[in-house]
Every structure is written in C-alpha cells, then in structure tokens.
Amino acid sequence: MKNLLLLLLAFSSFGQTKIQILDSVTRQPVSYANIWNEKQIIRNSDSLGNFEVVIADKKPLKITAIGYDEKVIRSHQSPILLKPVSYQLQEVVIRKPKNTNPIVVTKASRNGQAFFVQYDVKSVCVVKLVKGDTKQKFLKSVAFFTQTSARNRKIALIFYSVNAKGEPGELLNTETIVCNLKKGTKETRVDLVDYAIELPKEGVYVGLQHLLIEDNKMYSHDKNATPLSYFYEPGLYFSEDSDSKDSWCFYDEKWKLYPTRSLNLGVELTD
Structure with missing residues (x-):
C-alpha cells in the first residue's frame, strides 16, 4: 500500500x-x-x-x-x-475600399510539399510579402490550401508591417482572425474587404499561425509510438523557389528567411 x-x-x-x-x-x-x-x-x-x-x-x-x-x-x-491595450486615439482618416475593380495577384496552389508542426515546436508562424498596385491598394481576399485529417482544424491569419530592412516588422492585427478548415486537401478563402487593409508602397507581410491546441493535434496510429508522437495540423503548402525569397518563419525569437521556399498564398486586391 x-x-x-x-x-x-x-x-x-x-x-x-x-x-x-x-x-x-x-x-x-x-x-x-x-x-x-x-x-x-x-x-x-x-x-x-x-x-x-x-x-x-x-x-x-x-x-x-x-x-x-x-x-x-x-x-x-x-x-x-x-489587461486590454489602451490605444491613444488620433485624428486619422480611414479610407474604405470601393471594391469595384478587383484583380488576382496570385492564385492559391497545392503544388509542392505540405509541412506540419511537430510536437517539439520550433516555429508556428510563416508570412509572405504582398505588394500593392497603383490603383488596387486594398487586400480583398487571401486564399490558401491546407491538408487535414479531421474537420474543424483551425489556423490564424496574421499581418505584419515591413521594416526598414525589408523584414517582418510590427504585428498589424487588431483582432484575432481564426479560420475553420475543412477536412482533406481544401482551399480556404478569407474575405478581407471589411478590414480595410491598405497596402503601403513597401507592402505587407501576410501569413498564417498554427494554433497549438488539442483540437489541432494528429496522433500517431503506431501502437509502439510514445505519447509524444503527434503533430499539429493543418499542413501548409510551400513551393520550392530559390528566386522569390519572399517568405519568412518566426524561429528562436527572430524572423528568418526561407531561402528556397515560398508560401503558397492566393492574393486578391481591390480599389
């Protein structure tokens, strides 16, 4: 006893x-x-x-x-x-999109390899540089393919400014944008017109953050696996591209450039 x-x-x-x-x-x-x-x-x-x-x-x-x-x-x-952040309000003019002449900059693609997040998490955020047009300066929508084994997996949409070095700078989100994903290899499209995200000349980094929650865990079916044998869904698609150098991941408290990978994002702009 x-x-x-x-x-x-x-x-x-x-x-x-x-x-x-x-x-x-x-x-x-x-x-x-x-x-x-x-x-x-x-x-x-x-x-x-x-x-x-x-x-x-x-x-x-x-x-x-x-x-x-x-x-x-x-x-x-x-x-x-x-404690909620206290914002000091200033007199600013917020422009709203007309949304009369949208253009597709890039289409979402499931080409390339899908990458997941392991249980011993190293990086959960990945972003890609998006630049505007002389007329179409607002983000209309963002689309991406994911791979999941179950319904209602979740991922967050994030936006960062471009700093003086051309790297991801300040987080621009004022609220958490969470996307509910379909089972399988599916496309998700997020309408951003109501957010009125206007792109400056240097552009904006648009990306995705894996949510490390129980609902996103995929456990191993191997009977000999240890309890730690799981990873976080969804899988995100990247293209092998050594020329673009437009995608970054957040690792060890720093943003690091993917030298040969580009996050597959579909981007639509509007006026």
Whole structure:
C-alpha cells in the first residue's frame, strides 16, 4: 500500500492542471492567446481561454494576445487576467475600399510539399510579402490550401508591417482572425474587404499561425509510438523557389528567411 501511494504521488507530480485566461475588464475568455516558454510559443489557449501546464514545470511563462498587454506568470494559479491595450486615439482618416475593380495577384496552389508542426515546436508562424498596385491598394481576399485529417482544424491569419530592412516588422492585427478548415486537401478563402487593409508602397507581410491546441493535434496510429508522437495540423503548402525569397518563419525569437521556399498564398486586391 505504501509503495502504491508513492507511485500515485509520483504520477500526480507529473500531471497537468488547467488554467484559464480572462480579460481583466470584462472577465470574458481570451481565446487563442500565445503561451511562451523562453524563446518560443509552446501552446495556445483554446476558444474558452483554457490551456494546460505540467504541474512539476516551474519555469515562468509569458502570455501574449492580440489587443492585450503581455504578462509573465510564475505560478499556476487560475484565472490569469490580461489587461486590454489602451490605444491613444488620433485624428486619422480611414479610407474604405470601393471594391469595384478587383484583380488576382496570385492564385492559391497545392503544388509542392505540405509541412506540419511537430510536437517539439520550433516555429508556428510563416508570412509572405504582398505588394500593392497603383490603383488596387486594398487586400480583398487571401486564399490558401491546407491538408487535414479531421474537420474543424483551425489556423490564424496574421499581418505584419515591413521594416526598414525589408523584414517582418510590427504585428498589424487588431483582432484575432481564426479560420475553420475543412477536412482533406481544401482551399480556404478569407474575405478581407471589411478590414480595410491598405497596402503601403513597401507592402505587407501576410501569413498564417498554427494554433497549438488539442483540437489541432494528429496522433500517431503506431501502437509502439510514445505519447509524444503527434503533430499539429493543418499542413501548409510551400513551393520550392530559390528566386522569390519572399517568405519568412518566426524561429528562436527572430524572423528568418526561407531561402528556397515560398508560401503558397492566393492574393486578391481591390480599389
């Protein structure tokens, strides 16, 4: 009995506990927040703001979410309250798209290889440079192919500015745009007219972020596999292209250029 008790205690010390992230003002769940361990995103909160941590892991975690101040936690107390970002309003003129003369810049493609995210996450964000036209300066839509083994996998659409070096700069999203994906190899198209995203001369980086949530996990069917044998869906398609040099991934707290790969994105602009 004593040995059994010690065994149970040993297992419980490596168990997990659920933590919820809430808006500090409204007390509503903060969906799909990023949870960082040192230099990389290790998981996301789900649609109800929940995520799990290993009880025995005492390392501090950083929480970031679009529209909120980041927060570092050093304990596993729940809930975690995130403070909404206070924006100082200025007198600016926001132009709206006329949407009368759309043009297709590139078409979505499933050519090339589909890449997934492994359980030992290294990079979850990939972006591609998109430039405007003299007349069509607004993003009308973005389309992409994904490969999934189940329905309702999810991925987030992200936008970054172009900095002085031509690299991805500041995150431009003011809200989290989550896409629900169909099973199989399917195209997803996102209408962006209502977001009024006007492209400056240097362009904008448009991309996708894998969401590290339970609903996106694909477990191995190998009976001899370890419990860690899973990866995150969906698979994203890249073309082998050594000339474009237009796609970047976020790795080890830095953006790094893909030297020979280009993210397959379909882009439509409008006036």
